[in-house]
Amino acid sequence: xxxxxxxxxxxxxxxxxxxxxxxxxxxxxxxxxxxxxxxxxxxxxxxxxxxxxxxxxxxxxxxxxxxxxxxxxxxxxxxxxxxxxxxxxxxxxxxxxxxxxxxxxxxxxxxxxxxxxxxxxxxxxxxxxxxxxxxxxxxxxxxxxxxxxxxxxxxxxxxxxxxxxxxxxxxxxxxxxxxxxxxxxxxxxxxxxxxxxxxxxxxxxxxxxxxxxxxxxxxxxxxxxxxxxxxxxxxxxxxxxxxxxxxxxxxxxxxxxxxxxxxxxxxxxxxxxxxxxxxxxxxxxxxxxxxxxxxxxxxxxxxxxxxxxxxxxxxxxxxxxxxxxxxxxxxxxxxxxxxxxxxxxxxxxxxxxx
Amino acid sequence: xxxxxxxxxxxxxxxxxxxxxxxxxxxxxxxxxxxxxxxxxxxxxxxxxxxxxxxxxxxxxxxxxxxxxxxxxxxxxxxxxxxxxxxxxxxxxxxxxxxxxxxxxxxxxxxxxxxxxxxxxxxxxxxxxxxxxxxxxxxxxxxxxxxxxxxxxxxxxxxxxxxxxxxxxxxxxxxxxxxxxxxxxxxxxxxxxxxxxxxxxxxxxxxxxxxxxxxxxxxxxxxxxxxxxxxxxxxxxxxxxxxxxxxxxxxxxxxxxxxxxxxxxxxxxxxxxxxxxxxxxxxxxxxxxxxxxxxxxxxxxxxxxxxxxxxxxxxxxxxxxxxxxxxxxxxxxxxxxxxx
Numbered sequence: 001x002x003x004x005x006x007x008x009x010x011x012x013x014x015x016x017x018x019x020x021x022x023x024x025x026x027x028x029x030x031x032x033x034x035x036x037x038x039x040x041x042x043x044x045x046x047x048x049x050x051x052x053x054x055x056x057x058x059x060x061x062x063x064x065x066x067x068x069x070x071x072x073x074x075x076x077x078x079x080x081x082x083x084x085x086x087x088x089x090x091x092x093x094x095x096x097x098x099x100x101x102x103x104x105x106x107x108x109x110x111x112x113x114x115x116x117x118x119x120x121x122x123x124x125x126x127x128x129x130x131x132x133x134x135x136x137x138x139x140x141x142x143x144x145x146x147x148x149x150x151x152x153x154x155x156x157x158x159x160x161x162x163x164x165x166x167x168x169x170x171x172x173x174x175x176x177x178x179x180x181x182x183x184x185x186x187x188x189x190x191x192x193x194x195x196x197x198x199x200x201x202x203x204x205x206x207x208x209x210x211x212x213x214x215x216x217x218x219x220x221x222x223x224x225x226x227x228x229x230x231x232x233x234x235x236x237x238x239x240x241x242x243x244x245x246x247x248x249x250x251x252x253x254x255x256x257x258x259x260x261x262x263x264x265x266x267x268x269x270x271x272x273x274x275x276x277x278x279x280x281x282x283x284x285x286x287x288x289x290x291x292x293x294x295x296x297x298x299x300x301x302x303x304x305x306x307x308x309x310x311x312x313x314x315x316x317x318x319x320x321x322x323x324x325x326x327x328x329x330x331x332x333x334x335x336x337x338x339x340x341x342x343x344x345x346x347x348x349x350x351x352x353x354x
Numbered sequence: 355x356x357x358x359x360x361x362x363x364x365x366x367x368x369x370x371x372x373x374x375x376x377x378x379x380x381x382x383x384x385x386x387x388x389x390x391x392x393x394x395x396x397x398x399x400x401x402x403x404x405x406x407x408x409x410x411x412x413x414x415x416x417x418x419x420x421x422x423x424x425x426x427x428x429x430x431x432x433x434x435x436x437x438x439x440x441x442x443x444x445x446x447x448x449x450x451x452x453x454x455x456x457x458x459x460x461x462x463x464x465x466x467x468x469x470x471x472x473x474x475x476x477x478x479x480x481x482x483x484x485x486x487x488x489x490x491x492x493x494x495x496x497x498x499x500x501x502x503x504x505x506x507x508x509x510x511x512x513x514x515x516x517x518x519x520x521x522x523x524x525x526x527x528x529x530x531x532x533x534x535x536x537x538x539x540x541x542x543x544x545x546x547x548x549x550x551x552x553x554x555x556x557x558x559x560x561x562x563x564x565x566x567x568x569x570x571x572x573x574x575x576x577x578x579x580x581x582x583x584x585x586x587x588x589x590x591x592x593x594x595x596x597x598x599x600x601x602x603x604x605x606x607x608x609x610x611x612x613x614x615x616x617x618x619x620x621x622x623x624x625x626x627x628x629x630x631x632x633x634x635x636x637x638x639x640x641x642x643x644x645x646x647x648x649x650x651x652x653x654x655x656x657x658x659x660x661x662x663x664x665x666x667x668x669x670x671x672x673x674x675x676x677x678x679x680x681x682x683x684x685x686x687x688x689x690x691x692x693x694x
Contacts, residue, residue: 097445116661141513142515166459237464
């Protein structure tokens, strides 16, 4: 399967925070490059690829890759007498992107639905100048009463956007949940590349859970692995109108290589050097604060983990039309595989010496 | 399925070609004659030379869409709605642009980079654009043209036990009903008018009625249903699942009261659930047909549709079947009684 197909499958899959098992199952079936695959108690999927060649290494360094497989979504909070479903957001959702979206409610059956609101012609003029607040939106699943839905939907059931991936011009693709299935795709591409490369490290590629509600899966999975190096793979804001250029990284220009307090300076330098050595385009992505990615949790696990962050440029983040360039996924994976392949014991030990 | 093909076809005002061709293929063996006029109306004739009241049934082919107004240096497309679209329904949707159906998305600024108060303010048309993935103006120019129309990409499908969802239910449901009606044989001259440009001011219906010169006309429409939360019951213009709607008055027309009464009486007589449209706003082709030449008695039979003029509207299959049945019962009564 090529990267486009993997991305489309992952984007169209379902895995709202806390309910990522569908994505985990998919990965388990589609990652032949791992020597071992296991899940931890929160549901993180850990794909282990051991050092190659397998000859005895005195002490193999552990490199952990983390990309979160959860997506933002909706959760049913009330079923109205007339069969309309009220909901809250799981993760950060701009209420303005929800109106007139098609969704799938994951109840006992999968129910297609449409997010509706009071029609504009019965709204007061002032209401028309306001965004419809999330509490006034509802999901219309085409049923006429609460009774009809009794065996189909419960409060607490989840809903996701019903969106097929759209291929745009060039190498651009749009869909839901590219944040952060794109990072998951990078891990798969990286493991695939490493199948033909030598590396002294054992690689733990972790598809983490519950990032969108507070980087929770990365917290426990890092504790379980205690890696020598942790690299988070997430999405970064792509170039788009209405957003200042200095806050974005350009689509098609390879990964953003993060720098700032959340990134170990030597890891940053090494990633930049390797990108230069192998002619992989990249953008420097400075951040003044440890941001909301798995790198935040990895860095402060146990006695501290040297951590880096690579960002795949993504437009319209947290909307149902997240747009990326799949060549960026390839480039990020290539950089990552080269980095892992060139790791040596001395460099790893040096990470603790300031 | 006919409704699926009709709603998934693309045809905005003035660019109804795809819908017209689809309908032409469907009706050519059902009628004696198919013609088009200077605006693009498709007019079908059954029994053109027979005696009896000349009846015209109209449904409009066009749908609301977005017109590409300019191609930016960045390769992004700026647009304006053609027909009435609430800008709030456009955010974060997928579209296809032009005859070649170039895929695009309507993006918006990520929540992470917004101030909280921004989320309360709707995005205006001027702030929206279509991203087709082109990185430069000339790249975009090779894919789309100024004046192309962009359409929603909703797939038609069943939803719930008795409903369906799709784009352009206004007024492909009317087109589908008219085609279903044309499948029967009648003893009087019956003209089907599949009209153009309803959404920009009932432009096609007037010229169609002028040519046909009907003795009476029915308009088949998809109309707004507001039987939804946050809407007080007295503002429920129509309700989905409660039967087809008869219009008493809207901003374009006061239908002939004798026709409305006849339709209501027939509905009761044949146990067809029916409701009045309980709103006086909105307009239909009936407004233009009524004032054609020296005047034409008209009535509107409308199918209640939630979320009309948005990417995904919802209507009831039972309502649809009842609407077709009501029209057929009415046409039979004309045969039996020679008039209404």
